Amino acid sequence: MKRKITLKQIAKELDVSVSTVSKALSDSKEISEDTKQKIQAFAKLYNYRPNNIALSLKNRKTKTIGILIPEIVHHFFSTVIRGIERVANRRGYNVIVGLSNESFTKEIINMEMLAGGSIDGFILSISKETMLKQDYHHFNATIDQGIPIVMFDRVVDEVDCDKVIVDDFKGAVKATEKLIVNKCKNIALITTMDYISVGRLRTQGYLEALKSNNIEANPNLILKIDDTLDVENHIEVLENEIEQFFKTNPKIDGLFAVNELYAVTAMKVARKLGLSIPEDMQVIGFTDGVLSKHATPSLTTVSQHGQKIGEQSANLLIDRLEAMDYDKPSYLANNEPKKDFIKLVIETEIIERESTK
């Protein structure tokens, strides 16, 4: 096996100095055409590639972005990653992914690991456990170390950084109003516990839509799911909860669910109870994933544009990274991060399918 070739080896082989080789390969005009040709040919022959690690050490930049998400087996998050990856690559950055698995501890461990020189900045979405604990010191510590962060989707005011969020509130309003316009009289909501910011915002949107249409909110029509339980038999538990919910509220004729799993599961349960969709009950979900598209009937959803979120996040981060460029002459450099953090709101969009009239 040929070990990767280095400048030093080329230099020795060709009996020149390392710096000559370095310069020749960067096509410096300091070097004679002859020598350049010789060195470049040799380098090509041996398939020379500069060692990124050495460059990172020297430049104090790794040109890679750390992504930290709660879960990868999740359509929304993979869509975001794809978006990040796309612009990152286009702008010359690599992407490294860490999974918190919704755990506070794992989030911290991953973060410290990556912050230890592997990455230039983070794009992340906060884990459920962290949101519950409301302990954000690790984010602030990272920022203090000069590593910028961009948060998306699950964000929090306590951390000063750029943020990209979905307009959860407005999306929920739109969805609920669609049901109202479609003549639903008893619109139910299936949501998560309040500590998940997106769940809370969507719930608020639902309430707001009712209110501004002079419909009194009925607490009985709101089902809050505790999804901290283990995932094993999650589905069965979910189905049972929803079944109970439907049985005790037989008048429900419209349903807004804060994610597509809840929506699809609800449709399944409804069908089991002999209801047909959208005739007896109209359903709208949040998150436009595979499930929505291929469910029966296909699900009307509020699309979050995950890929766009990823792209915008990456742009925000890289912009900031390049703004604190250390390469500039010091009188031009701007090492202090800007304090004006940006909060981008990505508009949602209702994708109409068969589950609404």
Add this chain to the structure above:
Amino acid sequence: MKRKITLKQIAKELDVSVSTVSKALSDSKEISEDTKQKIQAFAKLYNYRPNNIALSLKNRKTKTIGILIPEIVHHFFSTVIRGIERVANRRGYNVIVGLSNESFTKEIINMEMLAGGSIDGFILSISKETMLKQDYHHFNATIDQGIPIVMFDRVVDEVDCDKVIVDDFKGAVKATEKLIVNKCKNIALITTMDYISVGRLRTQGYLEALKSNNIEANPNLILKIDDTLDVENHIEVLENEIEQFFKTNPKIDGLFAVNELYAVTAMKVARKLGLSIPEDMQVIGFTDGVLSKHATPSLTTVSQHGQKIGEQSANLLIDRLEAMDYDKPSYLANNEPKKDFIKLVIETEIIERESTK
């Protein structure tokens, strides 16, 4: 903003040498308790973290694994990543993800980028375009550079490396035989073009099952989908093709599809044509993803155990990485990679749901 603190700065601050600090922090017994205490306290106070990059350069190891997959918005691949991530983290490795987006060129670019010092080894699944071109020089070049590769799922004999594959052939046999046992008389197959190895193997399994049960294969009952087309209106095209297929073959009473999208779409089309499942037609898919679980009726599938594939791949890679450990005294070292490459076959399993009797 506090810049990350280094050994050098601590040394200066405490008026000792860099090596003293280094030793003190690794709790070397060469250093007096007094000095150690002082230095450790100071380091803790300033939240010292060693710079991975410097360590990588020194150790010629990055302790990170490069994953290269065709697509991330794909349940199977994210499951595999989760598996890889899990064992990688447990064994002290990080994970970095590159997306080829099914493109030959992007696969190469990503590969070269990561191979340039960022990673110790690759775990990858080959892009469609690469399989089509049958050009695998970049894999071999990487291996020649001393960077081991583990391939999973879409693998190829032309590259000498460890491989982890699903038993596609046997899985397809099992699925087809299940349909036969369930008394289907005209079993159809929806598959991909032959250059995708997994599609080919599954097709072979289907044929084998028919043959060993003395059923003559009918070429008309095999639908090959060309999925190189752009994804935009992919679904509609797919639906139309399947609809035609069903119309010209009205006797089909059993269907095996090589992925869950084809299976779910076929069920949708079947329903549209007035067929009920599983009464009129039984359906089995491959790949146990979200769609299968939540489809209506839920889909019987051949599960690939993606997470297990990921875990095994990571173990294979790390084992090999540690086998070529450079830290050992040279008379013990084993720098030449072992030539006996392992091909692990992960057994499939049929998950029975509502789409079969």
Add this chain to the structure above:
DNA sequence: TTGTATGCGTTATCAG
């Protein structure tokens, strides 16, 4: 017990 020197691969600076 502590410090000095060296090297990992690269580039920039300055001297020849």
Add this chain to the structure above:
DNA sequence: CTGATAACGCATACAA
């Protein structure tokens, strides 16, 4: 035009 040297951050063999 070419080469020697320092520096990035760290660990370690060796010297004091």
